[in-house]
Amino acid sequence: MNDRFEAGLERRKANYVPLTPIDFIARTAEVYGDRLAVVHGEIRRNWRDTYERARRLASALQQAGIGRGDTVAALLPNIPPMIEAHFGVPMSGAVLNTLNTRLDISSLLFMLRHGEAKALIVDTEFGELAHRATLEFPELRVISVADAMPAEPDQFIRATDYETFLQSGDPAFAWTPPDDEWDAIALNYTSGTTGDPKGVVYHHRGAYLNALSNILEWDMPKHAIYLWTLPLFHCNGWCFPWTVAARAGVNVCLRRFDAKTVFDLIRREGITHYCGAPIVQSALANAPAEWRAGIAHRVSAMVAGAAPAPAVIAKMKEIGFDLTHVYGLTETYGPAAVCAKQESWETLDDSARADMNARQGVRYHLQAAVTVLDPDTLAPVPSDGETIGEIMFRGNICMKGYLKNEHATEATFSGGWFHTGDLGVRMPDGYIRIRDRSKDIIISGGENISSIEVEDTLYRHPAVSVAAVVAMADPKWGEVPCAFVELREGAQVSAEEIIAHCRLFLASYKLPKAVRFGELPKTSTGKIQKFELRARIKSEGSQ
Template sequence: MKHHFYNYSRLLKSSYKRKFIGVYSFCSSSGGGSRGGVDDVASWQRVDGIVRCQANYTPLTPITFLERSAKVFPHRPSVVYGGSLYTWRETRQRCVKLASALTTVLRISPGHLVATLAPNVPAMYELHFAVPMAGAVLCALNSRLDSPMISSLLAHSQAKVLFVDYQLAKIASEALHLLSKTGANPPLLVLITESDNHENLEYDYEYENLLAGGDEQFQPNLPADEWDPISVNYTSGTTSRPKGVVYSHRGAYINSISTFLLHEMGPMPTYLWTVPMFHCSGWCLPWGVAAQGGTNVCLRKVTPKDIFDNIVLHNVTHMGAAPTVLNMIVNSPLTDRRTLPNKVRVLTGGSPPPPQILSKMEELGFEVAHLYGLTETYGPGTYCVWKPEWDSLPPGEKSKIKARQGVQHLGLEDVDVRDSLTMESVPADGKTMGEIMFKGNTVMSGYLNDVNATKEALKGGWFHSGDIAVKHPDNYIEIKDRLKDVIISGGENISTVEVETVLYSHPAILEAAVVARPDSHWGETPCAFVKLKVGYEVDEHEIIKFCRDHMPHYMAPKTVIFDEIPKTATGKIQKFILREKAKAMGCLS
């Protein structure tokens, strides 16, 4: 008997387009080599002896990681939060019952979006499994957004249910009130509580009561097609207009494995949740920790004291943190610090971490690895693989290497630095700048209900990051700036990242961000926004002189503003706000 071996990508595309209207990939083979993109149609091939059936094929989905851990690690702790502790068997039972309640009580159907507004509490972890188990799509919203923005995102996502933490209930209620004014049907509100202090709050269901009514024998609704969406993650808002990035079950499965591999996370790790789970689906680690039968230590609020205390109390082995959190740790009071019981491996991502911060973290007992990615790449996309020959380098050189963005992880087909216009790969000389581009299974499926933005982001068969970098002779990439952040002064390109690195080396500076300010002579010049450490006093002239002593004069800031630096909930600096402030100052003459 002969069986057909056909182009599966065509099946995936047509199925996904049918089930989730408005989002699908637009790729072509141009600039992408012989493989091309998902729109390419391969001829049918006949291969003897090949059959695809239940025995040898199951659509990839990370929710199967929970099933395995419930069998392999049933009595090991899965989630720890304050005085609460769950085992993997209990977590699996709770997620199944919640999925049942979503289906039978809340009438959630496959393809519906279910939104959350909560910090890193156990319910937030459980929803990463329960929602896709119901066949629905998880949409975790930034817990620091205001009511108008939440209302806007709920309208855009058309979420049917909103799970909200009791501390954020009033913001959610205001958002739903605003939504109702537009004529849209607001989602059902499920309140996540921790005590009986929610009597004056409005809600439709209470989380634990809803879960308790679920059926423990419910059969999870596994995807028939691994291209089906598992989550929608809105971009962090550093560019002021968030977009809904769609993740597939397949991409989430692959990136979960890739992330725990690059984190060097072996069996039964203990992971401290300092990265918000709403950010890039928690870098896919809600699923990744489950795959390894680890323990999730949840934190409602992230402070240096809470970080140190929980590391010691639970023997934490791994954690993630934005560079701003690393900065917070190294500048924490001595009274907040504890001697670490073991080396804690930290993944840091976001803006490029200053080498000085990396060195100080190592002195405190943390082992820091640097990753790079975007919401559109499921979070982690590249990381700096450490090579033994670098062990003998001076500490300063080690930190500079660790601050690079490195190479692609195993889940991606390729990451390259290319000319944005010609799509040609730039020379690996460490000098020629180009745009970082991604290709592979852990690139987003597309932007929710935004076909034009999807086409633009995936043109030429690559995802265009908007980040400017160089490629070193060893093919490690190093970010120089965001495309929109490069300062062009008198015809010279100035990397704001390089200026910020020098600023961070000043002993008085706690935080720094550099943007362009209009200049009547040079066109643009660097404008530095800085926040000083407690107890330090320096003026603008001293900082400018310090920079000129450590870099070419044309790169040094000509303006220094002492002010708080606005950030997103994930610790990324909102440079679009600073650019507006610099622009409002007028031309520097």
């Protein structure tokens, strides 16, 4: 082998620096320091000040004994401290674990324990969790953010106020890039599996590349004005905290989604971009026309989750919102595939064009591959739009693996591909399309719901003999759980009682929205035939 291109040409500090998305804020503060970075109510903060606050956070965390390899959890709405945490926590060397604000306390406590969190940054709205966390984890450092309400003293006994904590840090803190771009930057827990949630570990390299891919897929210009309709706890906001910093854009915060508030912000702040699940798009598309009066500029929207209904896609186009459909999972940093639009689609009628735009699409710019393979042989399925296989990814925009779960990591990466568990087809033009989900995951309002988890809860009810849960179409949430129940002989119970029972164990979005009683279809070996249940629901909807 001729090694003339290697001899004496090793990596040096001058020609090799590990990739990290933290550097985006450093450059933007240097070049565009006076430009607006964050809007939240009366707060209007530029990039120089935002960078200083992130460095204060990093410095304060290190002074508190938190550094490389430690976990800092954050249970926050879409408010400025959550954006600051995406930079300040990794600047300290620690790993950011954003927690789903919609989860029940037992799930959140599991994540704090499994991730071995050393600190918890928590909004005062979630005081009950803070109280439980201080009781269960005596060494946990609690930092409270009083964004919308004061802290309850009995729930934040050991807490430090966030602003006070920041003041203890150095605004000129000299952070250093990671030693290796493979180092962990974030920990995100899955919400749609059997058993306990799995901890998905992201690396600096993947976060950096996906943040740039977001720019490329959207042709996102400098100084874009981005509205945080997407929860920042979802896959680190699909890496958009880092994307917006790279473009020296504006983060317009939104504590909770409300369609009228969104239109008001679009009009007042000149919002150019936002992301959201189909439920967000439907709420905006179907809002009263007067709410969007006065909005004349183009707004770019990105949607993931269950494919939006063709009617929603057509309506968004009608009101001047350009919708881009993306696809991915927690394990791929959020979206890592996109339904890239083709010029020829513009000649199609609205229905046909919307159908093309609803597909899961092709790989992101900086992802190596997405395809559909036979799950047993890993052979590519033909591009016929009919042959079903498993959707798989390969490339830098794939997680490091599952925290403390080597078996699951090896299984999901077997054969040199990341196995999504989603079943799909390849269309003649090479685009992929989901046909089903191999683990019966229900995607409701952008949240993953395990049908098995709901079934296990149903089985806890003394009147339930057999239970099955499948997805039911819903105009607001896209999909919701529908429970089919066989009762024990002689038992009597109402649908309302079944749902009340589930409420004792499940987060509200996981509750069955309908309960059907009767004998369930089964195979000769007793396995429930869920395809029959889906057909029943579809038949009900068509009547």
